[in-house]
Amino acid sequence: MPLPLGHAAIGLATCETMGANEHSSSRWGMFVFIVILANLPDVDVILGLLLQGNGNLFHRGPTHSLLFALLAGALASHIWRLSTRVPRMSFLLCFSLVFSHVLADMVLTAAPVSLLWPLHVYWSPGISDWGSVTHAVLFQSIQDAGIIGACLVYVIILRLMRGSLKEQRVAAVARRRSR
């Protein structure tokens, strides 16, 4: 199952796919913002832990839906107005980052998500306390190595393809000029 590192890698690959060259304050700020948005739906785990010591209480409920991704994406694309340290990213990119999390959970795990909430809702069964959540984040993230590797290969291929397309375009312009 994708944990924070896996979701971060998928978020970075999403950003690369969209060719995001946004007006960011810094590359580091952009990186942090991408990682936060790609993991945002799992804020339901923290809420459950804080309220009743059970990370599964609200897990995979409303925050794992298309509607949440739309709302969070809209909000996130305006946060830059509050601080110059927050990168300015388009609604489409912010939405895609949050939604990449929902899709990854849906496709890469056996348990469902609440994709069409409020039309239907799913809650994770069982109890997951502070200890098991911390253990999963710290030690099971190694399972995400496959996802991180796949994202890395994908980004490299994408960059190579874009690079060769650019070269072809430059060569075509040069040929036209030399005629």
Ligand SMILES: [Zn+2]
């Ligand atoms: Zn999740």
